Amino acid sequence: MSGPTPAASRTPTLADVAAAAGVSLSTASLAFSGNKPVSEPTRARVLAAAAELGYSGPNPLARNLRQGRSGVVGIAVGRLSTAFRDPAALPMLDAVSEVLGTAGLGLLLMGDDEGHARLPLDAVIYDVCGREDGWTPYDDLVARDVPLVVVEGPSWPGTTFIDIEHRAGSAALSRHLHDLGHRRVALVTLEQSHPQREREAGVREVFPDARIVGECASDLAAAQALVSDYLSTSPDVTAIVCQSDVQAAGAVLAARRLGLSVPADLSVGGFDGVATPWLDLELTTVVQPIAAKGRTAAHAALARIAGERVDDVVLPVELRVGQSTGPA
Template identity: 30%
Template sequence: MDTRVQRSSRPTMADVAKAAGVSVMSVSYSFAQPDRVSESTRSKVFAAAEELGYSGPNRAAQSLRSGKFNNIAVVFSEKLTYAFEDAVARRFLSGIADACLDANAGLMMLPNSGRPGDLDRVRDAAVDGYIVWTTAIDDPILDAIAGTGKPACIQGGPVHEGLDLVAMDDIEGAVAIATVGLVGSTRPTVISVPWDRERRSDIRMDVAPEEAVFPVPRHRLTGYVRAVRDAGLEWNAVRVGIAAVNERSEGARLARLLLDVPASRRPDLVLAMTDELALGALDAVRELGCAAPDDVAVVGWDDIEASATAGLTTVRQSLFDQGRNAARVVLGLDERVEPVEWSIRRRTSTR
């Protein structure tokens, strides 16, 4: 005997219309635009739908027909776990999520690691727009996103035709924070965020900012160069440690390499491009038996929660507000990207 159960097919809108004695359009309006049908019609439609086990129109099919998905995508040039591990990235995503609540929209996260398939995954995503975490200046993903014709906003750069940009003025911010750090300094050094997709760690001198393919280190180095020269110092004597990852342990590792030299040649200032790297530098300063800021001053960038406790002088910017503003523009809730406010927080890590 065949004991297999014969399952009935999913009831359709036409089935509901027949059972309720109304048109298929009336069923569609009852679910999607209820104000366009009478209360009595809606009651008959919903009663028939309940009896048949019909839960409503197929949302995926509706989205494909209309081209609207009520989702936006965040495209990360970092590994996706970075979005949850890094304090700044978490704040940025929180701002995006807050805007999605305003629009009752969904949020999708897409990797942009440079691997095969990334372009197609991003281009074919079932979303209404994109937010791009800062990426390489020549990243082909930007042309792919622009080619979709959907709204998109880049955080931190680069500038790309057809895409909005939300970013603070990194050059002016770097000049301002470096000027504070350079008080009483004659031997500055730099710990930079990764420069390229390969994330190769290195220590170099006489660095030209345009060598960095990511806009954030390029712009911040440009500001550091200007401040160092304005202080009457030679930029070509400044050693730059390039981090492989933006992590506190990496900042400590590079700082030990840069600072573990005879006292007469030891840097007396670390210009770190993020608070994570700066906090690592402060760890290394203590490990080497030095004091901050008397022996070595340290500055950071972002003003994460741990920075105030550590007494770190830093650049304050709100990544939450940037994420929220970017998402609201992409979702059509705001007309334009707002200028990013920033300020310097002076604490005990500088003279």
């Protein structure tokens, strides 16, 4: 092996490797990329020269930029300060990052700051539980022809829509309560969104006159305060349906604080199927495939980046009867 050796103080380049291996710069590049056939002896000579010089390979960001790509997918998660408090969000993000990482792409978490969406992103996944306002980058992304995958609404034009069976799941939970003899049912909702509307519609298929306790985020303290205030003035309800398991956990804690037994005095149902280790009972809940939803969204983004047509996807949910519901 012969050729000039780069100075110790300088990071070796592909040109240094090509010179050390006695091949052209284009041949050295092909030996790394694998896009076109290079003889095995030549490839081995290039890789051996790279190892000796401490050259780790072409810069993936530079390569992607030459191809008109950044190698980064953005995911809009709303307020970054609260995005990781919802246990239903973490498995979703983990699944997205796993798929993108395997494909060699990075993941950029985007909050309410619309400036992130102006970065050279290969695609954007919108995952803020269906919030339909307050996110102005949509128009800019569409104008720049950036592939957009929307998780759980809204179903914007030009996007790929990944959803779950919100209405069917809530209806199944409501039928379970109805079969237990419940008729006076109240509902804790999420903030106005596609999931909120669909989950409420499922409850009203069975309980058209269900009362509204109020709305709040998937936040334990907020749900506990909301339900506590409601039960203090409306003690005649026999069941409360919540639109998230965190809300349901808050409802259980609020009922107990008021001296009510769950489920003997009050049944509580949730939605998501996440772990609630701060409770000493298993919630009756609608289990959604959170990790599968993340993987589906990530694969849809990869397909859109490749220029493929991607159909909308609706994933199934399943009722899991736990210890928080009983006869009225």
